């Protein structure tokens with residue numbers, strides 16, 4: 001049992017998204033470096049809290065284990081409503097936010113699951129093709145997100161968890177330069193998030209790890 005939130009994560013991974021959420025909520029947390037691609041000790045630690053062996057995984061002060069970044073966003077919003085990770089319930093903005101937040105985790109995120117290490121899923125001869133096809137498909141998906149994005153934030157005048165996802169995910173394949181050329185609204189949202197010094201510190205720490213084997217590298 002811990003008295004504060006404990007985030008199992010890895011530098012350069014989606015645990016950066018949850019760090020941004022916790023920072024937006026003003027909530028303290030401790031981190032456990034538990035990279036799925038790390039050594040056996042890190043993987044064993046992660047296996048204790050997440051049978052999928054994925055980060056981010058958050059353990060709440062009461063000991064509840066939360067896997068799935070969207071579930072974590074809902075938890076943080078419910079417990080710290082001032083974080084405003086989601087718009088008010090039963091509003092068109094809430095529906096819009098839910099649709100595209102779930103799109104990010106249900107459509108885009110899995111493209112890394114299958115493309116990052118294709119040899120987990122297909123024979124060596126097909127690995128390069130699985131990688132390139134999932135990479136290409138992800139570009140289509142991001143164009144769909146771009147087409148729906150408002151300014152200055154994805155939802156318009158108010159920021160939400162979606163902006164935090166975007167700020168982290170533009171660092172992953174197809175990477176920031178592609179977003180600047182093909183999804184300028186999303187690139188601008190990412191820059192707007194990073195203009196907050198607290199968020200920038202988190203993003204910089206994770207970006208500095210970009211040389212190591214990462215999801216999306």
Ligand SMILES: N[C@@H](CCC(=O)N[C@@H](CS)C(=O)NCC(=O)O)C(=O)O
Nearest residue numbers: 013014036054055056068069105215
């Ligand atoms: N649906 C999960 C996806 C999490 C995920 O895929 N995380 C990556 C790191 S960014 C991971 O742990 N990959 C290792 C694996 O899937 O084995 C979420 O939204 O939290």
